[in-house]
Amino acid sequence: MFSEKESSAPEMAVIKDLKDFDRYSGNWLERLVFNNRLWMVLACALLTVFFALQIPKLQVSASFEKSLPTSHPYIVNYQENRSALRGLGDSVRVVVENTEGDIFNAAYLDSLAKINDEIVLLPGVDRSWLKSIWTPVVRWTEYTEEGFVGGPVMPQNYNGSPETIQALKLNINRAGVVGSLVANDFKSSMIVVPLMSRDAEGRPADYHALSKSLEDIRSRYESAGKPGSPKLKVHVVGYAKLVGDLIDGLQKVMTFFVASAVIAAFIIFMFTRCVRSTLTVLACSIIAVTWQLGLLVTMGFALDPFSALVPFLIFAIGVSHGAQKMNGIMQDVGRGTHTLVAARYTFRRLFIAGVTALLADAVGFAVLMLIDIPAIRDLALAASMGVAVLIFTNLLLLPVMLSFTGVSRKAALRSLRDEEEQESGKGLGAVWRLLDRFTERRWATAAVLVSLGLAVGGYIVALNLQTGDLDPGAPELRPEARYNLDDAYISANYGLSSEVFAVMVKTPPDDCRKFDTLVEIDRLAFALSQVPGVQKTASLADTVRNYTSGGFEGNPKWLTISGNQGLIDPQISNALAWNSEFITDACALTPVVAYLSDHKADTLNRVMAAAEKFAAEHSTPDRQFLLAAGNAGIQAITNIVVKKANVSMLIYVYAAVIVLCAIAFRSWRAVLVAVLPLMLTSILAEALMVMLGIGVKVATLPVIALGVGIGVDYSLYLLSVQMALMRKGESLSDAYRHAVQFTGKVVALVGVTLGAGVVTWAWSPIRFQADMGILLTFMFIVNMIGSLILVPALSYFLFKEPRAKDRQAVPAAAGDAVAGSGRRGAGAPSAVAR
Structure with missing residues (x-):
């Protein structure tokens, strides 16, 4: 984008009067x-x-x-059937x-009937297969001397009398x-409400509207x-x-x-002691979030519970x-440079590094x-x-806005005085001198060895990192959330959980009635029933x-x-007549259902492994055992995809970061110095997930990639x-x-600001947001500390001390003093290493 001539600025002189500044200097973009x-x-406004x-x-x-991981073959099986x-x-x-x-109780049954009728009419409900003791699809059967008899569970002549009850x-x-x-x-009964993926007009089901309708029903009928x-x-x-509930x-x-905006404003103000520049920075960040959200609407997208926190990150x-x-x-400005000229100088120094x-x-x-x-x-x-x-907004608009608003002269002079004190070892200067010790052999060796020890220890702990949920209920919510309390009640009072794993048995039309097929179905059900965590299995074989x-x-x-x-065919006809859920009209697909005790990762892995093994050994061209359906089956597939994606995602993100660093620094040694602290942080973050009991899943998968990129x-x-x-x-x-004096405070400021921007999530009523806040805060802070310590320590072992004859003039391109001019700012060298 920029030629060396355009970006070169050997000495950025102090210019107090705009008349002394060449407004046509700098690159074309400037x-x-x-x-x-x-x-x-005006255009931005x-x-x-x-x-x-x-x-x-x-x-x-x-x-x-x-x-759903839509292209996974198991999900394709589910969608097709x-x-x-x-x-x-x-x-x-x-x-x-x-x-x-x-x-x-007649009053209870009357209320249950009303609730049942209201739920049936809710948009998105698959009314044909809604089940409760009030629906005709729930039937009883009995063997008598006259043969096989049955009927709806709710008596057809029910009128609330003791006899009908x-x-x-x-x-x-x-x-x-x-x-x-x-x-x-016998103190409660359940209404099972299957949902359609789309309504009659083809629109996706509105889960928030459905949830609010269910909450309305709950509030009205609980007002006893x-x-x-x-x-x-x-x-x-x-x-x-x-x-x-998440929405x-x-x-x-x-x-x-x-809260994030207030905390960020406070941190920046304490750093600058300048109100107007602090407000300008905050305004540009808020403008960025406004544009982002507006673009989403313009392009026809919506936020979901997993992406709704992105605006927080963009702001931070x-x-x-x-x-x-x-x-x-x-x-x-502290040196006396005109505000507009200072803004252009900063643009020259920081644009490429910022990009x-x-x-x-x-x-x-x-x-x-x-x-x-x-x-x-x-x-x-x-x-x-x-x-x-x-x-x-931050690389172009912000310097322009600061060229109008400027910064407080008093704050600028205070910043220069602070820098002079730090140069003499006072204040933060003591910290910079301490960090400078890591350029010495003993301290550098100690830092590398400690980091290596942390990496090994963290890796050993991270080996226990699991994919999927590690707790019962909905780990996305707090344990005390109403949803988790409801789930705990149902688990404690119902013999069969709501966690269903299903294998689809697909045959040519009318072949599900064959003896061989039914025997294989029965064998699969038996194999699944032997897996720890399976409460019960059900299939067409049981019906027959x-x-x-x-x-x-x-x-x-x-x-x-x-x-x-000849004995099987009448039973298949009975199943069709009684509208069994295990048979279709074409008799070409029948599910084998396993009810699981929970949806923990270990349970799902065991059941999935057993089902895959059976399918591999027993499938034939005319009889396919297809995985998988049911909410637990879909979650098991999602866990498989997430586990694989976690590895590939890290490979891709590190490969991309390595390429960017190689382009920026033109040195493989510099790439190692930049990337190794990131790797240490990634390992420690996974170890922290193990210690906090956080599994890798859809909600937490993005965190490590974000931590590396940022x-x-x-x-x-x-x-x-x-x-x-x-x-x-x-x-x-x-x-x-000198580098840490130029950038040290700002690097620390960046780490603290990013951490402060997400640490507030830890108090979110949504647990997965709290987990993301804790992990991102950890990664931001550890990355900051790791960079301040490991950059000099690794540099000691990887970089050679320059000799006098190797000195060369380097154009002041992208990053002259990336965090600002500092004492040497007027003539600071380029950030681009060659």
């Missing part, structure tokens, strides 16, 4: 931006107004489809509890729904105390309800944005990079688009758009076995799959100046000391 300042500010008007249209939503699976995909379970008695009690026992639709203690009304408690679980939580999290990154520009201008740093940030986001999960790709897209906006026995007066000797096809900024700032000074002949000790 001239375009600063010679048309008013037009640029109009864009800001336009995008701000779009924000009210922004929707926060989520889709079950977007959480979804219409025949009858409720084995996305569903919600609503449990209505009578807190003052059991369900055999007693008949209902009998039917519930005969139907075998205790533990599934009726609690073991009316005469004659039972005291009810409604428990709701399911992916749609979880998403609704509700996000609305509360928005208050943390204000914007503030931290803005501090670099502000510091440079402050140093030049490189932001590109590294963008890489951390962009690699997430390689992961085959639409929710993560949406996050990557939103973040990439935010970084693209930052390149404009029970119907066969019923045809012979319930004789247990006939509780089998007969080898006589964390490289610190080494970039320090190495840029250090290597340029060494090229001019300074020793490693002098070069690092």
